Amino acid sequence: MAEPAAPSGRQLNGSTSVLDADHEADARPTTRLDAVEAGPRNAPRGSRSRAAAIVSAIAALATVAALVIGVAAWNGERNAADGQAAADAARQVATYLTSIKADSADADLQRLLDASTGDFRDQFAQRRDPFVQIVQQAKVSTEGQVVAVGLDSLDGDTARVLAAVHSQVTNSAATQPENRDYRLSMTMQRVDGRWLASAVEFVA
Incomplete structure (x- = not known):
């Protein structure tokens, strides 16, 4: 007597067939995780476009911010370098102005002229x-030393520098050196890349 035919969609040994497995997978309930994973793929085209536009805008803003910060840092470094250069030049001018000797008066004055404008x-x-004649006749000798110097202001090619100078002065009428202290306000002008003194005031 012939055996009954196996039910459709089942293997003879009673295990689930491939067709049944596919049917069960399709029938499996969709979980929240599945919905999340499928979300981006199923998102409307308009939403994806808006998201891409937002990301591009954020990237552009970040680039602009980085450029602004970079320019500001560069300007700060340049201003600091300019201020230091102006202060160094003013220190030299203050030394020249308060250091003159009878036997080298002409050369001493020339170096002051070279640092001025x-x-x-x-x-x-x-x-x-x-x-020069007065210095030589009176046998004047002054030796200046800059005690302190500082930048007061900087505006493009013009800087104002303050300096404190100590000097010892001797001449034909004085047998002992005379100590003198000065406070100078110097206006420095950048000319062809060099900082030169355009004005000097004794403030104390």
């Missing part, structure tokens, strides 16, 4: 010969 330079240049 504008009206300040013109005043010394116009009185050069009388100045």
